[in-house]
Amino acid sequence: MLWNKENKYTELPYEKESELEEAVNEVKEGLFGSNRIYLDDKKKIGKKGGTNNLPDGYLIDLTNNQEPKIFVVENDLASHQHLKHIAVQILEFSLSFESSKVKVKNVIKEMLQKRKAEWAKCENFAKKNGYENVDFLLESIIHKKNSFNALLIIDELSEELETVLISRFKFPVEVTTLKRFKNQKNEILYDFEPFLNEVTEDTEKVDISEIDTIVIPAREDGFKEEFIDNNCWYAIRLNASMIPKIKYIAAYQVAPISAITYIAEVKKIEQWKDTNKYIVYFSEPAEKIKKVPLGNSKGKAPQSPRYSSRERILNAKTLDKVF
Structure with missing residues (x-):
């Protein structure tokens, strides 16, 4: 339940998948942000005579100037x-995506051409970042x-589903939940x-294309044994699509x-x-660096x-310059 003095909102479960799809369209601006484009046309992809599928939509992610992405x-x-x-x-x-990339591109291009604002956004991105046109992008x-x-x-x-998605695939799978509630009116x-x-919060000062380091909070208990002596750190929650970018791991030692x-x-x-978390192994023992203290901003x-x-961390005087 969501509650304040004027209203109480109780959960309104979706009865049909179509209701969830309508909700995604309703909240897409807040859910995806201004630099991502959600396309919900249902078009079959796949090679003739092979695996064919009908995705619910595509998300064009233009947040990273150097590495735009598409999510099915x-x-x-x-x-x-x-x-x-x-x-x-x-x-x-x-399987359908990999076997019919030309078809996937044409399907997405057709969807964009029916949406003037979204096409213009892709066109502007292409011009600013060295792509000849939307087709080439x-x-x-x-x-x-x-x-x-x-x-x-x-x-x-569920934790079980999240664990399955981590263990079964070599490609990134991001998951987001969307619930709805209603009041008496x-x-x-x-x-x-x-x-x-999590990534968006950290890219207010750091361009997403610069990200190459995960910073983990480390308590004294276990820090020396694992991070220093065993050259690893485990039970970390990470965004699957960010893992290929991570080249370094930094330890923030908590108070004192x-x-x-x-x-x-x-x-x-x-x-x-067998969990929904990750373990990071180091190439060599961790390097001690000049301390980057919390500074005045406890938040x-x-x-x-x-x-x-890594560059920002090594050049920062306080955490305000890291995130």
Whole structure:
């Protein structure tokens, strides 16, 4: 329940997948932000005689000037779909995408051409970032290696499903939840975290194209044994689509030290046991650096993994310059 003195909102579960799809369209500006384009036309992709699928939509992500992306979108209700079905559906999307990249590009181009504002946004992005036109922009995104990204929008995410999505696929799968509530007047409220919100918060000062480091909060208990002696850190929650960008890991030691003190080069990132978290292995022992203290802004102290760049960390005098 959501409550204040004037209203109380009780959860209004989706009965049909189409209701979730309508909700996504209703909140897309707040959910995806101004630099992403959501296209919800349903067009079949896949090679003739092979795997064919009908994605619920596509998300064109233009937040990174150097690395625009496209996510294939699947909308699902947890109550209606077994996690095995969801995993199979996403796998089939990847197979259809990889086998029919020319068709995928044409499908997305046709969708954009029907939307003047969205086409203009892609056109402006292309001009500013060295692409000849929208057609070449889409081709560059789709035809590059490892171009498939999936986005699952669901009403409720179980730990079991999240774990399956991490363990089963070599490509990034992002997940976001979208719930709705209503009051006595049938007024609707939606509950969601903006897409890649953790990354968005850290790119107010750091361009997303610069990100190459994950900063983790480390308590004294276990820090020396794992980060320093075992050259690893585990049970970290990470955005799947950000993992390829992570080249370094930095440790923010909590109070009483309250500073970033060590940084290490990342060797590999793997699923942590049978969980929905990750373990980061270092290439070599962590390097002790000049302390980057908290400074005057206590709100900057990492409570969970944060994204930044090695260069910013090494040049920063306080955390205000890191995030």
